[in-house]
Structures are given as C-alpha cells and as structure tokens.
Amino acid sequence: MKIITVSREFGSGGRELGKRLADKLGFDYYDREIITAVAQRSSLDESYVEKTLESGLPKSFPFSFGRTFSFPDPAQQNYTKLLVAQQQFITDIAEKGRDFVIVGRAADVILEKYKPLNLFVYADMPSKVKRCRERATSNEELTLTDRELARKIRQVDQSRAINRQLLADGGWGEKTSYHLCINTTGKPIKKLVSSVAAYCEAWFEE
Amino acid sequence: MKIITVSREFGSGGRELGKRLADKLGFDYYDREIITAVAQRSSLDESYVEKTLESGLPKSFPFSFGRTFSFPDPAQQNYTKLLVAQQQFITDIAEKGRDFVIVGRAADVILEKYKPLNLFVYADMPSKVKRCRERATSNEELTLTDRELARKIRQVDQSRAINRQLLADGGWGEKTSYHLCINTTGKPIKKLVSSVAAYCEAWFEE
Numbered sequence: 352m353k354i355i356t357v358s359r360e361f362g363s364g365g366r367e368l369g370k371r372l373a374d375k376l377g378f379d380y381y382d383r384e385i386i387t388a389v390a391q392r393s394s395l396d397e398s399y400v401e402k403t404l405e406s407g408l409p410k411s412f413p414f415s416f417g418r419t420f421s422f423p424d425p426a427q428q429n430y431t432k433l434l435v436a437q438q439q440f441i442t443d444i445a446e447k448g449r450d451f452v453i454v455g456r457a458a459d460v461i462l463e464k465y466k467p468l469n470l471f472v473y474a475d476m477p478s479k480v481k482r483c484r485e486r487a488t489s490n491e492e493l494t495l496t497d498r499e500l501a502r503k504i505r506q507v508d509q510s511r512a513i514n515r516q517l518l519a520d521g522g523w524g525e526k527t528s529y530h531l532c533i534n535t536t537g538k539p540i541k542k543l544v545s546s547v548a549a550y551c552e553a554w555f556e557e
Numbered sequence: 558m559k560i561i562t563v564s565r566e567f568g569s570g571g572r573e574l575g576k577r578l579a580d581k582l583g584f585d586y587y588d589r590e591i592i593t594a595v596a597q598r599s600s601l602d603e604s605y606v607e608k609t610l611e612s613g614l615p616k617s618f619p620f621s622f623g624r625t626f627s628f629p630d631p632a633q634q635n636y637t638k639l640l641v642a643q644q645q646f647i648t649d650i651a652e653k654g655r656d657f658v659i660v661g662r663a664a665d666v667i668l669e670k671y672k673p674l675n676l677f678v679y680a681d682m683p684s685k686v687k688r689c690r691e692r693a694t695s696n697e698e699l700t701l702t703d704r705e706l707a708r709k710i711r712q713v714d715q716s717r718a719i720n721r722q723l724l725a726d727g728g729w730g731e732k733t734s735y736h737l738c739i740n741t742t743g744k745p746i747k748k749l750v751s752s753v754a755a756y757c758e759a760w761f762e763e
Contacts, residue, residue: 475733526683526730532738540763549755557748 353378353555354467356459356513360506362479364540365472368533369454371544381444389436398484399445400555404433404456407510408517423529434517455511460519468554470547472527475483478536481503530554559584559656559761562665564721564735567713568685568745569656571678574739574753575660576747581754585657595642602659602661610639610662613716640723661717665734666725672759676753677735684742685710735762 357370359365366382373380386404409426436472441461444451453462459469474482480500487493495503512523522528532548561578565571569653571712580585615632638677647667650657659668665675680688686706693699701709718729728734737751 391724419699471732473732524732526679526732526738526740527742530740532732532740534732534736536733538763545763546756549759550625550752553752553755557744557751 352445352448352460353464353551354388354465355452355551356462356467356469357452357454357472358457358459358511358523359454359472360376360474360479360524361504361511362483363472363474364482364535366454367540368472368535368543368547369452370540371540372548372551375544375548376450376490377450379444379449380453381451382454384438385440390395391436392440393433393436395433399413400433402429405507405510407514409446417543425542457515457518462516468531468551469529471526472525472533473524473534476501476504478544515537558651558653558654558688559757560668560671561658561757562661562668562675563658563660563678564663564665564675564717566659566680566685566727566730567710568689569678569680570688570741572660573742573746573747574678577750578753579658580655581750582658582757584657585650585655587657588660591646591659591661591662592729595639596644596713598646599639599642601639602615606639610643610720613711613720631697639686664719664723664726674733674737674757677730677732677738679730679738680739680742682707682710710742716748 353363354375355369355378357365357372359368359370369382372378385399386397389395390400391402395398408430409424411553426470437456438461441453441456444453445462445465459467460474480497483504484493508524515523519528526532532552533543560577561582561584562589562681563571563575563578564573575588576586578584592603592607595601596609597604599736614636615630643662644667647662647664650659651668651671665673684705688701689706689710690699714730725734733739735757739749
C-alpha cells in the first residue's frame with residue numbers, strides 16, 4: 352500500500368496539488384471526506400466539526416501547575432473527542448489497504464507506522480496571498496487587504512502547527528519532518544503535478 | 558539550457574546525489590573542478606584556495622562603525638579575490654550553454670538570472686553523522702566521537718550559511734530559497750536518484 356500525506360501552508364496550493372496528484376496516480380483521495388465522516392459518526396454538524404478541528408485545542412486545557420489542576424470543560428472534551436474520531440477514521444482508511452493521498456490533519460504523524468511518503472507544500476507570502484485572492488469564495492476574503500490576508504495565512508498556519516504539536520514534538524513545516532518539500536512559488540499547480548507524481552512513483556518503486 | 562544547483566547540509570549526501578543526478582541526466586557536473594580552475598587562474602595552491610573559500614570571510618572585515626572604518630587586510634583581499642574569480646568561473650560555465658549540475662558555492666544565487674532549478678539536500682543529524690563516518694578519509698575524522706562529528710557538521714553548515722549571506726539576504730537552508738528540498742535520512746543516495754531525476758526532467762519539460 353502506498354500512502355502520500357500532504358501537509359501545506361495555507362494558500363500554497365497544497366490541497367490542489369494533493370488532489371491532482373491522486374488523480375494522476377490513480378490513488379484514492381481524502382481531505383474534506385474526513386470531516387464529513389467524522390460529523391456523521393458523531394452525529395454533529397459538519398461545519399461545527401470542521402471549525403472545531405481546525406481552530407485547535409480550546410484554551411485553558413488542563414495543564415497542571417504544581418499540584419493544582421482543572422478538569423477539561425465541554426469545549427475541550429468536544430475537541431478531543433473529535434480528534435480521536437478523526438484519528439480513528441484515518442486509521443480505518445489505511446486499514447483498507449488501498450493506495451491514497453491524504454491532505455492535512457497531521458496524517459503524517461497519525462499514519463507513521465504505515466511508512467507514508469510525507470510531502471510539505473509551501474510558497475512565499477506574496478504568492479500565497481495571490482492564490483488566496485484568486486480562489487476566494489467568501490465576501491470576507493475578497494474584502495481583505497493584502498496585509499490582512501497575510502495575517503490570516505499566518506494564523507491558519509499557526510493553528511496547524513499547534514494541532515500537529517498535540518501529536519508530535521513540534522516539527523510542522525520543519526524540513527526534517529518531511530521527505531520532500533515543494534515550493535509552489537510562481538508555478539501553477541497544474542505544472543507541478545507531473546514532477547511530483549514522477550518523484551512519488553520512483554520513490555515507491557525503490 | 559538546464560541548470561540544477563545543489564545546496565546541501567554537510568553529511569547529507571548532497572554531493573553524491575548531485576554527481577549521480579548529472580550522470581543519470583547526462584548533464585555536465587561541477588564541484589571540485591571549480592576549485593581547480595580558480596587555483597589555476599590565480600596561480601595559487603588548490604588546497605589553499607579550497608580552504609580559503611570554504612572557511613569564509615576572515616574576521617575584521619571593514620565594517621564601518623559610525624565614521625571609523627578600517628582597510629581590508631591581505632587575508633581579506635585574498636578571500637574576496639578568490640570569491641570573484643569563482644563567481645566568474647561559474648558564470649563562464651553557464652555561458653557555454655550546456656546543461657549542468659553544480660554543487661555548492663552559492664551557485665543558486667550566482668546563477669539566478671539563468672533560472673536554475675535549485676535543490677536543497679538535508680538529513681537528520683544521526684544520519685549525517687553516520688554518513689560522515691562511512692566516508693571518512695582522514696584519520697582526524699575517524700577518531701572523532703559522534704558528538705564531535707555533529708559539532709563539525711554544524712560548523713561547516715554555518716560557514717556555508719555565512720558564505721551565502723555575502724551574496725544574498727540570508728536564506729541558506731531555508732525552504733523558500735529552493736524549489737525542492739530533499740530529505741536523505743535513512744535512504745541510500747543511490748535509491749533517491751531516480752526520483753529526483755524524474756522530478757527534474759518533468760520540471761524542465763513544463
């Protein structure tokens with residue numbers, strides 16, 4: 352079984368690259384499907400699940416200070432329950448034994464024992480701002496200035512880094528956490544797919 | 558003309574990857590040849606040229622503090638002369654118009670206008686220490702402890718970072734300075750060549 356995980360900076364085009372890569376290689380593809388499945392399994396609203404999982408661990412998690420500690424509140428419980436459900440669903444995918452590409456969700460950490468090929472997709476800030484603007488769907492995104500968009504990009508990336516840190520020692524976006532890091536600056540994703548697919552195919556053959 | 562520059566962490570196997578990549582793609586290959594050429598052009602000893610260029614800018618370079626400044630000393634003159642000679646030689650290679658792979662020497666910066674494909678090769682520390690030990694040629698390297706080897710690796714990398722910073726704003730080893738970053742941890746270089754070559758070929762085709 353061949354697994355490719357795609358971690359990516361917000362606005363780098365990593366999701367599109369993951370999707371196109373799966374198409375090109377004939378692999379299954381997982382991204383939003385995971386949110387849908389977790390929502391169904393937990394009988395919760397999909398957008399609630401998405402928001403909860405992406406915004407990360409609610410504050411005031413029970414860290415112990417000396418001998419005092421506090422019990423988790425309902426928001427924190429919901430978060431960790433969803434995280435566990437998500438982890439279970441991702442492991443279930445792997446247990447099917449089919450080749451697949453999975454985007455985000457710290458899948459590189461969760462699937463470690465299956466020896467996935469871990470990609471990280473990044474770009475410079477102007478390029479990410481440009482890409483966000485081009486694909487903007489909400490009015491909110493359309494009215495942001497470049498500076499505000501850049502701030503939003505940094506915030507999303509920070510959430511991703513924190514989310515990953517709950518499962519592994521740091522390492523989000525650090526080269527050593529990945530097998531291959533791909534810079535999409537100034538290159539349409541479409542034009543990168545053949546290169547990345549060729550790399551992956553040769554990687555799994557060796 | 559297709560140019561591939563390979564920057565690398567000491568001990569990551571980047572040089573071997575560069576050489577094998579050139580062989581696989583049928584490209585010219587430049588690495589030590591540059592030292593030889595610069596030595597010949599400057600009528601200097603090859604090992605002196607190598608040592609001077611790799612150890613970087615001698616200290617007490619004329620930074621101006623307020624209105625006081627100092628003139629460069631002979632060691633600093635020698636260094637900058639060699640740097641310029643090296644830069645000239647690298648540009649001469651590009652002017653030949655043949656496809657080539659070049660390892661190190663901040664070639665990604667020097668050759669920027671030729672739009673090279675810039676690779677960065679890295680690995681985790683235990684893997685670099687192991688590789689250094691396996692290829693050790695000097696008695697000195699053979700007798701170093703793992704800890705001492707790790708220190709040496711960090712020192713060499715720091716020199717490389719500083720040398721690059723003379724020509725560009727920082728960026729050595731930072732993902733955004735390169736098109737593709739390749740992790741060689743736990744993977745024999747021989748087994749990575751096909752993947753990287755496939756990536757490069759598809760990259761230049763697009």
